Amino acid sequence: MRTPVACVAAGLLAISIPAGVGQAQSAIESQRVTFRAGADSTLLKGQLKGDQTIDYNLRAGAGQTLTVELKGSNPQNYFNVIAAGTDTALFIGSSSGNRFRGPLPSDGDVRVRVYLMRPAARRNESSTYSLKVGISGAPLAPVPASLDALIPGTPYHASAEVPCGSGSSGKAARCKASVIRRANNSATVVVMNPEGQKRQFLFVKGKAVASDQPEKLSVQRRGDVSVLLLGENFERYEIVDALVVGG
Numbered sequence: 001m002r003t004p005v006a007c008v009a010a011g012l013l014a015i016s017i018p019a020g021v022g023q024a025q026s027a028i029e030s031q032r033v034t035f036r037a038g039a040d041s042t043l044l045k046g047q048l049k050g051d052q053t054i055d056y057n058l059r060a061g062a063g064q065t066l067t068v069e070l071k072g073s074n075p076q077n078y079f080n081v082i083a084a085g086t087d088t089a090l091f092i093g094s095s096s097g098n099r100f101r102g103p104l105p106s107d108g109d110v111r112v113r114v115y116l117m118r119p120a121a122r123r124n125e126s127s128t129y130s131l132k133v134g135i136s137g138a139p140l141a142p143v144p145a146s147l148d149a150l151i152p153g154t155p156y157h158a159s160a161e162v163p164c165g166s167g168s169s170g171k172a173a174r175c176k177a178s179v180i181r182r183a184n185n186s187a188t189v190v191v192m193n194p195e196g197q198k199r200q201f202l203f204v205k206g207k208a209v210a211s212d213q214p215e216k217l218s219v220q221r222r223g224d225v226s227v228l229l230l231g232e233n234f235e236r237y238e239i240v241d242a243l244v245v246g247g
Helices: 118-122 241-245
Strands: 011-016 028-033 041-049 053-060 064-073 077-082 089-093 099-103 110-114 124-135 157-167 172-183 186-190 198-204 205-212 217-222 225-230 235-240
Touching: 011 235, 028 041, 028 077, 041 053, 041 064, 053 205, 064 077, 064 110, 064 225, 077 124, 089 099, 099 205, 110 124, 124 186, 124 198, 157 241, 172 235, 172 241, 186 241, 198 225, 198 235, 205 217, 235 241
Parallel strands: 028 053
Antiparallel strands: 011 028, 041 124, 053 110, 064 099, 064 124, 077 089, 077 110, 157 172, 157 235, 172 186, 186 198, 198 205, 217 225, 225 235
């Protein structure tokens, strides 16, 4: 998949998506962003007032690297990054700053959500900002069905139940995991956690390198198993190599 390349669609569309951390839950405006031929980044300029929130939507593929930098006139002006296939931010600017660089775990529209923190929004403050966004690197293409059959009616090559756990107790459970296998022994593994929430993990050359969650991803190797640990929530998923690369 080739990343589209930089003009911004003219119209703004109101969509009903839950607001991110630090913002009121109101209609969110959406702008489609593409890049000019031969470019891999663009500079966007805009203005926010009150609880106004804007999603900049960029098409990207798993394994590509997203870079974002925000400069706003109001110190309470931040952005979040939301990967394709989820409504949970993998990066929250109000706690992590106004620069982001990282790999994307899934294919589709990544959203860069620009907003004012709630105290500033309630005071109806405004901010004039510039937002530099870029997507680099080649996407990791899914393995074609002719080489690795898909589960009928899905984009997944295989599924399994994997050992998992969440919460401070770390109570053991079994979670459904599905995989989109990609070139070079890479993959996107999608897991439903014990609470029924979806988690997406990117494996590159057999190694887990990123997720669609804001918590830090830690990986422990036990034989042919990658034990994935997410932050202080004690989420744990045990992914066998055969699920990722086939066998």
